[in-house]
Amino acid sequence: MPWPAGSGSGLKKSCMRARRGVSDMSGQTEKTGMNRLINEKSPYLIQHAYQPVDWYAWGEAAFKRAKSEDRPVLVSIGYSTCHWCHVMAGESFDDPKIAELMNRYFVNIKVDREERPDVDSFYMTAVSSLTGSAGWPLNVFLTPDGKPFFGGTYFPPQARHGMLGWADVLNRIYQAWKDPGQRAKIESSAAEIGQKLEQHFSGASYHGDDTPLSLDLVRDAVQAFAEDYDTKNGGFGSAPKFPMPPILNFLLTFYRFSRETGQESPLGEKAFGMVKDALDAMAKGGIYDHIGGGFHRYSTDAIWHVPHFEKMLYDNAQLIEVYTDAYQITADPYYADVAGRTIDYVLREMTHPEGGFYSAEDADSAPPDPSGGQPGKREGAFYVWSFEELESLLAVEPAGTAAEVFYYIFDVREDGNVAQDPFGEFKGRNILHQVHSIDEAAAHFGLPERKIRESLARVKKRLFVSRQTRLRPHLDDKILTAWNGLMISALARASVVFDSPGYLAAAEGAVGFIYNALYDPDTRRLYRRWRDKAAGVAGLADDYTFLINGLIHLYEANFKPWLLEWALELMHRFIDDFVDPHSGMVYMNPKSHDPYLAFQMKDAVDNVTPSAASAAVRGLVKLYRISGDRDFGAAAEAIFRYAGGEMGRFPKMAPYLMTAALISSAKHVHMVIAGSPKRAETKKMIDAGRRAGGVGQSMVVVGDDADRAKLSRVLPDAENTGIPASGAVAQVCFERACRPPIDSPEKLTEQLERGFK
Amino acid sequence: MATPEVMMYTLSTCSHCKSTKKLLDACNVAYDFVDVDLLDAEERKTILEDVKKLNPKCSFPTIKIADQVIVGYKEQEIKEALGIS
Numbered sequence: 001m002p003w004p005a006g007s008g009s010g011l012k013k014s015c016m017r018a019r020r021g022v023s024d025m026s027g028q029t030e031k032t033g034m035n036r037l038i039n040e041k042s043p044y045l046i047q048h049a050y051q052p053v054d055w056y057a058w059g060e061a062a063f064k065r066a067k068s069e070d071r072p073v074l075v076s077i078g079y080s081t082c083h084w085c086h087v088m089a090g091e092s093f094d095d096p097k098i099a100e101l102m103n104r105y106f107v108n109i110k111v112d113r114e115e116r117p118d119v120d121s122f123y124m125t126a127v128s129s130l131t132g133s134a135g136w137p138l139n140v141f142l143t144p145d146g147k148p149f150f151g152g153t154y155f156p157p158q159a160r161h162g163m164l165g166w167a168d169v170l171n172r173i174y175q176a177w178k179d180p181g182q183r184a185k186i187e188s189s190a191a192e193i194g195q196k197l198e199q200h201f202s203g204a205s206y207h208g209d210d211t212p213l214s215l216d217l218v219r220d221a222v223q224a225f226a227e228d229y230d231t232k233n234g235g236f237g238s239a240p241k242f243p244m245p246p247i248l249n250f251l252l253t254f255y256r257f258s259r260e261t262g263q264e265s266p267l268g269e270k271a272f273g274m275v276k277d278a279l280d281a282m283a284k285g286g287i288y289d290h291i292g293g294g295f296h297r298y299s300t301d302a303i304w305h306v307p308h309f310e311k312m313l314y315d316n317a318q319l320i321e322v323y324t325d326a327y328q329i330t331a332d333p334y335y336a337d338v339a340g341r342t343i344d345y346v347l348r349e350m351t352h353p354e355g356g357f358y359s360a361e362d363a364d365s366a367p368p369d370p371s372g373g374q375p376g377k378r379e380g381a382f383y384v385w386s387f388e389e390l391e392s393l394l395a396v397e398p399a400g401t402a403a404e405v406f407y408y409i410f411d412v413r414e415d416g417n418v419a420q421d422p423f424g425e426f427k428g429r430n431i432l433h434q435v436h437s438i439d440e441a442a443a444h445f446g447l448p449e450r451k452i453r454e455s456l457a458r459v460k461k462r463l464f465v466s467r468q469t470r471l472r473p474h475l476d477d478k479i480l481t482a483w484n485g486l487m488i489s490a491l492a493r494a495s496v497v498f499d500s501p502g503y504l505a506a507a508e509g510a511v512g513f514i515y516n517a518l519y520d521p522d523t524r525r526l527y528r529r530w531r532d533k534a535a536g537v538a539g540l541a542d543d544y545t546f547l548i549n550g551l552i553h554l555y556e557a558n559f560k561p562w563l564l565e566w567a568l569e570l571m572h573r574f575i576d577d578f579v580d581p582h583s584g585m586v587y588m589n590p591k592s593h594d595p596y597l598a599f600q601m602k603d604a605v606d607n608v609t610p611s612a613a614s615a616a617v618r619g620l621v622k623l624y625r626i627s628g629d630r631d632f633g634a635a636a637e638a639i640f641r642y643a644g645g646e647m648g649r650f651p652k653m654a655p656y657l658m659t660a661a662l663i664s665s666a667k668h669v670h671m672v673i674a675g676s677p678k679r680a681e682t683k684k685m686i687d688a689g690r691r692a693g694g695v696g697q698s699m700v701v702v703g704d705d706a707d708r709a710k711l712s713r714v715l716p717d718a719e720n721t722g723i724p725a726s727g728a729v730a731q732v733c734f735e736r737a738c739r740p741p742i743d744s745p746e747k748l749t750e751q752l753e754r755g756f757k
Numbered sequence: 758m759a760t761p762e763v764m765m766y767t768l769s770t771c772s773h774c775k776s777t778k779k780l781l782d783a784c785n786v787a788y789d790f791v792d793v794d795l796l797d798a799e800e801r802k803t804i805l806e807d808v809k810k811l812n813p814k815c816s817f818p819t820i821k822i823a824d825q826v827i828v829g830y831k832e833q834e835i836k837e838a839l840g841i842s
Contacts, residue, residue, distance in 0.1 A: 628776060672772075716772040731770055737816035737829030738771035740794060 041531040042112040043476045044080035052099035055110045058119055063596055066107040066144035072177050077111040077120050077138040080476040081310035081362045084154045085137040091157045092166045105174040115529050115537050118589040122597055127151035129196055141173055146596050147190035201601040203585050213644040213661045221658055222254055222271050224651040229274050234281030239302045245318030246606045250655035251275045252325050257662045257695050279326055283338045284434040291463050293341030295319050301420055305433050309363035309380040314609050316342055317486035324494045347506055355509030356479035357487045365473040382473050384429040387414045393466050402455040411435040478531040481518050484510050485546030492553035507554050524573050541588045541612030544574040548619040559701035561710040568714050571623055575635050584642030586613035610656035613639055617660040625668055625698045628716050666696030668735050674721050675728025677703045682728040688745035692752040761823035763788035766808045769795055773830035774818040784841055
């Protein structure tokens with residue numbers, strides 16, 4: 001399936017859906033009684049615990065009842081920062097009359113897609129194949145044995161504008177279910193959809209046209225992304241626009257690969273140009289929080305101005321990594337600033353005191369001036385500004401130019417700056433986006449750049465402090481292993497590039513948290529979710545693969561051997577539970593999967609995060625290069641072979657897989673550095689190795705005898721490594737042939753320069 | 758079939774040298790080797806001259822199988838040269 005089909009298109013469609021009301025979740029407290037979701041940990045499920053609907057969580061109790069009472073099942077899927085999920089909840093699930101219909105006719109199940117992306121993926125695909133599109137909230141009707149037969153996304157409570165009303169849907173489905181003739185049809189269509197789903201998820205549609213993942217395919221993909229690229233506004237496609245970090249990561253890696261090999265230089269430059277323009281456009285746009293740092297989920301327009309305001313950990317983590325990489329390549333402090341402020345945001349607002357990272361912040365919140373707007377929560381209320389408000393906040397600024405400069409740079413207007421506002425959400429409000437540069441402002445106001453910068457910083461700080469008094473959007477404070485893995489990667493990379501002990505400590509803290517809270521050392525398996533002192537949900541493929549990549553990144557930052565040991569152990573577990581070594585298919589749910597999902601489902605398409613297959617191959621290639629473990633090499637090959645066939649047909653399917661392919665085809669340069677990490681010489685040697693920056697390079701550091709003993713359990717290099725009594729030595733192997741050890745960073749640099757040629 | 762004569766120049770610290778020795782052991786192939794880094798200075802100089810003739814980059818392992826020279830732990834090539842692939 002090509003990007004952006006599948007869940008990607010669904011996500012876009014549901015986001016583009018017309019908005020018809022404002023939900024007020026606070027209304028829930030007026031209801032009496034709670035349903036059984038009160039016992040759940042997911043904030044999204046708990047949001048539905050006070051509704052008159054007799055909700056079940058996904059699991060045995062619900063399906064048992066459906067079978068024993070021969071009732072159809074409703075599975076309703078969403079997530080806590082999903083705007084349209086709140087709307088439908090407020091309109092329909094809070095309504096006692098509608099709840100009564102649901103309770104009388106169906107067994108009703110609520111699912112948090114972030115906890116159960118496997119359940120989500122299964123029914124998302126079902127609804128896509130039934131209706132041609134899908135999104136969230138996702139509402140699917142099943143036979144009591146779990147086979148989907150009807151579904152859709154958002155429904156208004158009563159029919160309007162040609163949309164079926166939710167109450168009608170409930171009545172009609174129940175009537176059909178009770179009519180023997182129609183029920184037979186339902187059951188045969190459910191069986192047919194079941195078969196289609198199995199074909200889709202098992203890869204039965206794949207004809208075995210194995211094609212090695214060649215540089216030709218990689219080149220085709222760069223070209224395909226270039227065709228999608230919006231040269232005017234930056235980014236891919238048209239409205240709505242998502243940041244798509246896996247694509248940016250791939251294009252940056254391609255650029256580095258083209259520079260290193262001297263191949264494909266013009267295309268490499270083109271790839272880099274796209275990334276640079278996209279990063280500039282996003283960081284200047286309203287999708288970026290200019291006051292508090294961090295990125296919102298996507299832009300509703302093509303120019304990156306008007307976002308949907310929720311902030312997701314996975315976007316911010318991946319964008320930190322991309323901006324950090326861009327800084328490393330360009331040395332442009334602008335990228336360092338964006339990366340740094342986004343890290344500050346995550347560490348300030350999204351970090352549990354014990355070290356894990358929370359999942360998301362909602363888009364909606366109570367506005368600061370309820371008298372001026374509709375009651376209840378509003379999209380972006382925490383982030384937008386009225387002109388009057390800014391005037392009163394900035395009146396204290398001397399001589400008034402600070403405010404003028406700020407308005408000029410960030411396009412602040414008296415009557416608000418949002419031109420496309422069909423639902424009047426932002427009437428009279430300003431969504432800050434940078435339309436003029438510091439240079440332009442300096443010229444415009446006849447002030448030195450330094451003055452402009454100082455005044456901007458002061459104003460931003462004032463707005464930040466003022467904003468802290470507003471009611472914050474709802475925080476989804478569950479901690480997900482997969483998304484934490486992405487953030488660990490980002491912080492580890494940033495700690496190296498910006499030489500920051502603070503970032504490193506935060507990454508180490510998160511790894512410690514996952515190890516203690518989300519890992520079972522007896523079974524050697526991961527859990528997916530932790531919240532409120534409890535881990536739950538068996539780890540899925542992205543939990544393993546994103547965490548493994550995080551551990552590798554952190555190892556490359558602090559060289560603590562246990563990280564490598566744990567990564568290697570988790571990778572063996574992952575291969576056993578999630579990979580079919582014959583076909584090369586990677587499944588998102590494990591072999592011993594949930595009995596209410598019919599089968600293991602393949603996961604090969606990258607979207608706003610990489611697929612488990614793409615993330616797995618990156619980890620496999622890295623660990624194979626470091627450890628020489630042939631199982632990893634073989635698994636990576638198998639996945640490449642499978643994907644190569646698919647990518648010949650759908651070049652944009654898996655950009656992050658091609659990142660892995662580039663790492664795999666880049667020259668393998670492996671360094672073993674021996675010397676106590678406390679010594680300056682060792683640090684210099686490590687820096688010299690890092691500076692070479694080869695796409696396919698890897699490094700192991702053996703600091704002392706204890707390190708060597710630990711590493712010897714997993715690495716062939718370690719055992720014979722002599723640790724010098726003073727200074728540091730490095731041994732470099734190029735494509736599995738090693739040079740004699742050398743004892744100075746200068747010699748290392750020289751050897752690497754020659755070796756990369 | 759007669760097994761070709763195998764001479765291998767290695768470093769004691771090099772993981773790929775070790776992997777190559779393991780491969781030959783596993784295939785029951787007899788071979789001579791010299792860990793170049795463990796020689797005294799005089800001998801090392803002489804041996805390095807020999808290695809350079811086979812492999813100007815002077816990297817390890819450098820493997821001579823009959824008249825064929827293979828540089829690095831290249832499993833497939835080594836097996837082919839030994840006629841055991």
